Amino acid sequence: MDVKQWASSGNATASPVGGLQLSIETLSVSICQKKHYLYRQNDRNKRRQKITQKIAQEKKRLVAEIQRYNQQPNADPVDTNLVVQQLSNKAEEIMIWPWQEQNTDGVSIFTKKKLFDQVMLVSRLTEERQILVKEMIQHCQYLKDSIAKVQSLMATVSVWTQTGSYPNGFTEDGSKGLMCLLKKKTAGPQTETADCSMHV
Known part of the structure; x- marks a missing residue:
């Protein structure tokens, strides 16, 4: 059975116990999925608030169903109490319920859980890498824009020096000093931009 399918599967029965078991499993997996999705919404406060409220509501329903x-x-x-404690953890690990320990497919429930947790971990690492790459690209673009602005100013100062036409208060020595400072200012960002291009 596929790991993700196992995490959300359950055998519905007509008995009250079976129905409650399915309801508990469904709510548990739903909370797990929302906690995982909440991790992806770290840059959207309004969306995070809605998800957090939904998780809180489902936690109350889950506790009521367990009772x-x-x-x-x-x-x-x-x-x-143990369930409430586990639900308070930031990790979105799936619960193991007493009736699930009696597996019928020959695969230990703990093995399934461990595999599921690994799948979730890989998913989180993949998403985190995508976020980091996006941030690196944005940072590289910022550096390029900054360099372009400084180079534009350097070109203007160069024209002043070549033509001998300086703005009010500027002298030839002042223009040369400014040019020296601008060259130093571009050295760091140019190196960082080169590093970004190599790693993105």
């Missing part, structure tokens, strides 16, 4: 489940006869008790 209902624990009241059912022949139900495997679920530690509500």
